[in-house]
Amino acid sequence: MIAEAGTAPAEPVTAAALTERALLKALAWFRVGGLVQIAIALALNLARYPHVGRVLVMVGVVAAESVVLIAVCTARGRVAPGWILADVLFCASSLALGAAMITPSYGHSWVHFMYPFTIITSFGIGVAFRRVTTMVTVTAVLSLSYAVSAIVFHRDPIWNVLPNALSYHANTLVAWTVTRQLRRSGHAADGSRAEAIARATELAEERERSKHARILHDHALQTLETIAQGPWLADAELRAHVGAEAARLRALVEGVRPDAAGDLEAELHALVRRLACTGLRVTYNGAHLRKTDGRRTRLSPEVSAAVVDAAGEALTNVAKHAGVTTATLHARAGNDRLTVTVVDQGRGFDPDAVRDGGVGLEISIRRRMRDVGGEARVESSAGQGTCVELTVPLASPGAGDARSPSRR
Amino acid sequence: MIRVAIMDDHPVARRGMAQILLETGRIELSVSAASPSELAEWLSAAAPGGSPDVVVLDLYSDGLYSDGHEPCMASISDFSEMSRVLVMSASGRPEDVVGAVRAGATGYVTKHASPEMFVSAVETVAAGGFALSSQLADILHSELARSAAHASRRRSGRATGGELSAREEETLGLIAQGFTHAQAASRMGVSKATVDTYVERVRAKLRLGNKAELTRAALARPNRPPLP
Numbered sequence: 001m002i003a004e005a006g007t008a009p010a011e012p013v014t015a016a017a018l019t020e021r022a023l024l025k026a027l028a029w030f031r032v033g034g035l036v037q038i039a040i041a042l043a044l045n046l047a048r049y050p051h052v053g054r055v056l057v058m059v060g061v062v063a064a065e066s067v068v069l070i071a072v073c074t075a076r077g078r079v080a081p082g083w084i085l086a087d088v089l090f091c092a093s094s095l096a097l098g099a100a101m102i103t104p105s106y107g108h109s110w111v112h113f114m115y116p117f118t119i120i121t122s123f124g125i126g127v128a129f130r131r132v133t134t135m136v137t138v139t140a141v142l143s144l145s146y147a148v149s150a151i152v153f154h155r156d157p158i159w160n161v162l163p164n165a166l167s168y169h170a171n172t173l174v175a176w177t178v179t180r181q182l183r184r185s186g187h188a189a190d191g192s193r194a195e196a197i198a199r200a201t202e203l204a205e206e207r208e209r210s211k212h213a214r215i216l217h218d219h220a221l222q223t224l225e226t227i228a229q230g231p232w233l234a235d236a237e238l239r240a241h242v243g244a245e246a247a248r249l250r251a252l253v254e255g256v257r258p259d260a261a262g263d264l265e266a267e268l269h270a271l272v273r274r275l276a277c278t279g280l281r282v283t284y285n286g287a288h289l290r291k292t293d294g295r296r297t298r299l300s301p302e303v304s305a306a307v308v309d310a311a312g313e314a315l316t317n318v319a320k321h322a323g324v325t326t327a328t329l330h331a332r333a334g335n336d337r338l339t340v341t342v343v344d345q346g347r348g349f350d351p352d353a354v355r356d357g358g359v360g361l362e363i364s365i366r367r368r369m370r371d372v373g374g375e376a377r378v379e380s381s382a383g384q385g386t387c388v389e390l391t392v393p394l395a396s397p398g399a400g401d402a403r404s405p406s407r408r
Numbered sequence: 409m410i411r412v413a414i415m416d417d418h419p420v421a422r423r424g425m426a427q428i429l430l431e432t433g434r435i436e437l438s439v440s441a442a443s444p445s446e447l448a449e450w451l452s453a454a455a456p457g458g459s460p461d462v463v464v465l466d467l468y469s470d471g472l473y474s475d476g477h478e479p480c481m482a483s484i485s486d487f488s489e490m491s492r493v494l495v496m497s498a499s500g501r502p503e504d505v506v507g508a509v510r511a512g513a514t515g516y517v518t519k520h521a522s523p524e525m526f527v528s529a530v531e532t533v534a535a536g537g538f539a540l541s542s543q544l545a546d547i548l549h550s551e552l553a554r555s556a557a558h559a560s561r562r563r564s565g566r567a568t569g570g571e572l573s574a575r576e577e578e579t580l581g582l583i584a585q586g587f588t589h590a591q592a593a594s595r596m597g598v599s600k601a602t603v604d605t606y607v608e609r610v611r612a613k614l615r616l617g618n619k620a621e622l623t624r625a626a627l628a629r630p631n632r633p634p635l636p
Contacts, residue, residue: 217498218418218468225520226424250520281522285546285584287502326522328542328586343586384591 015193019186020078023127023179027079031066034120038062041113051101058098062117065090084128088138091118092145099149112154115164118142122168126175135176136169143168213253221249236279244276264299264338265289267308268331271315280319281326288332299338303392306372307340310365314342314388317361322346322386337393345385365390410434410534411458413450415441415483416466416496421519425464425496428523435530444483451490461534463487465513467497467504481511488512494533496526505547509614515539537604538611546584548610549577572610579606 038059049055069087073079091114098114122142129135143165150156150164227233228243251269265286272282299307311329318327324346331340362378365388369376374392412435416422422440429435438460441447451459465484487493494515495508505516515538517529529539540548552572572580575596582592589607593600 214468222418222421222498222519226420229523230424230427246520283521283525283542283586285543285586287546287550287584326524330542330546330585332581341585345586345588387585387587 015186015189016183017077019182023182024073024077024079027073027124027127028070030120030123031070034117035063035066037116037120038113041116045113049101054101055098058094058101062094062114066121079124079127081128084124085138087121088125088141091121092141095142095145096149096153099153112150115146115150118146119167119171122171123175126172126177127179129176130180132176135172139168139172216249217253221246221253224249240277240279243281244273247273247276264304264307264331267304268311268329268340271308271312272329274312275315275319278316278319279325280315282315283326283328285328285330299392299394303372303374306368306374307338307390307392310368310376310390311340311342311388313361313365313368314390318342318344318346318386321349333394335394337391340390342388343385348380348382348384348386350380350382409436410462410531411436411438411460412530412534413437413439413441413447413460413463413491415444415447415463417442418466421466425526428526429530432527435527444480444486447487451487460491462494462530463491464494464496464530467495467499467508481507484508484511484513488514492533492536494529494539502547502551505544506551506614509544509548509611512615514611515541516544517541518543538607540583540607540610542584542586545580548614549580549584552580552614553577572613576606576610576613579603580610583607 042055042059046052046055065087069083072083095114095118099112122139125135125138125142129138146168147161147165150161151158224242224246228239228246233239233242247269251266251273268284268286272284275282315327315329318324322344324344327342327344329340329342331338333339362376365376365378369390369392372392374390376391377389378386379389380386412429414422414425414437416425419442422442426437426440429437438454438458439447439450441450444465447463465480465487467480467484484493484495488511493513494517495513496517496519497504497508498519508516515529515533517526517539518541521529521541521543525541529541532539578596579592582595583589587595589603590600593603596603
């Protein structure tokens with residue numbers, strides 16, 4: 001296995017892989033134990049066997065089979081169910097064969113050494129098969145083989161055979177339970193480690209980002225913003241441009257990637273920048289959006305674009321008609337809907353009066369929002385500023401972006 | 409005439425703020441200091457009647473108590489004992505905002521606020537009120553709502569400073585949207601004075617329960633020079 005060479009491994013070994021290897025080792029040792037048991041039985045009882053030569057041959061075959069099984073599984077790094085099944089069939093037949101060859105002249109069924117061997121090595125069945133029904137069925141192959149050969153060849157009474165046969169099932173059940181637990185712990189450990197690594201990476205990136213952000217923040221950004229607001233630049237257009245650049249830098253520093261399309265917060269930031277160029281200073285209050293990161297992705301791009309457009313129209317309206325240079329853009333994602341409001345303290349308008357800016361704005365914004373299943377409300381009165389409120393329903397978790405309302 | 413002291417380690421920012429304040433004609437600049445220690449020295453040397461009405465502090469200043477990377481909350485609590493503190497910071501991070509108010513600031517304005525907002529905040533603070541800008545309101549609203557949710561989940565016995573009542577939350581929400589106190593009052597169906605009271609209560613609740621932490625922090629601070 002390359003990962004175990006002297007140099008550091010390219011990838012750390014997972015806990016799951018380690019679990020499988022441990023189980024494999026246990027299997028191998030059980031096999032060894034079984035073979036040792038056979039050796040002892042032979043040493044003590046060989047003289048009594050009717051066909052010594054055949055017994056020795058069979059033992060040789062059984063030993064060889066064990067070696068092959070372990071070798072194959074080691075090569076794969078785990079206990080392979082297919083091979084265990086083959087092994088079970090092999091063991092079942094050798095149970096029968098062994099029983100036939102060692103028909104005792106006295107009523108002692110424990111001379112039949114294949115029984116303890118298969119009991120010990122049945123551990124492998126519990127390890128190899130994950131589904132309990134499969135595991136029980138495979139065990140049954142073995143236990144039935146034993147039962148049949150004991151009854152047929154050894155004339156064992158049923159009250160002796162039954163508990164012996166059930167021992168197989170007890171064994172494999174315990175093995176199966178323990179294995180399942182081990183595997184689960186392995187998985188959990190891997191999961192925790194992956195998460196920890198992801199978190200550490202995130203943290204490192206965040207630290208790096210805030211280090212840069214702090215530097216930009218404290219110096220370049222402050223200077224730019226001061227220049228944009230003070231009287232030192234006589235050229236109004238240049239001042240607006242500096243203001244827009246400051247806004248872009250601010251968005252960058254505050255963790256919003258400026259060009260992420262379809263991301264509501266980024267688009268709102270971009271909107272604010274665009275308007276800064278026209279001389280309108282928009283205060284963007286999106287603290288509620290920032291904390292609910294998961295919600296951002298619940299808006300389909302269509303809906304997101306509609307909201308941004310409608311907000312943009314409202315803000316442009318402020319720039320053109322309200323007679324003020326500032327406005328507030330507020331965004332909040334509640335449990336079932338997103339609300340974006342544009343408020344200004346400008347001269348307002350009378351909603352009943354037929355006016356170019358007011359009525360057109362309301363109709364156009366309303367239509368834009370209705371098209372995506374949301375709504376818009378415009379409140380204003382002369383001298384009292386204007387409030388435009390846009391709401392859209394948020395998709396429920398799981399419905400995802402696929403669910404966008406049909407256009408009218 | 410409102411007397412204002414400015415503290416900020418960024419010279420251009422100081423200049424900008426001074427300019428904005430002086431232009432109003434209603435505000436005079438007592439001192440423009442580059443660090444908390446400089447400001448403290450000036451204040452201790454000032455004549456008794458000469459202390460400023462408002463101290464405008466930058467949160468992240470190189471100074472005695474910090475190396476420029478930690479917000480100097482300690483300065484805020486120190487100076488708020490002698491005067492009213494308005495924090496003017498480039499940082500808009502919720503932890504900084506809430507921390508500053510908890511430490512004793514009567515207002516928080518971010519540096520990319522408009523000059524009008526800055527001036528109105530200074531005037532509000534000088535008059536004894538809580539300068540709650542829409543940004544501050546938004547941040548407080550989301551932060552306090554979140555910590556209330558956490559607290560109710562954790563059920564810890566620690567005093568978290570009291571939760572906001574429904575009305576107070578509503579007030580914060582409306583101010584966060586950009587409404588004036590008067591407009592918020594008419595939307596909520598109460599008088600403006602009531603809204604002002606709600607705002608004051610919010611501030612009081614933020615400060616409540618944090619005195620223990622401030623005391624602990626003060627005891628842990630090494631070798632600070634005594635302030636008058």
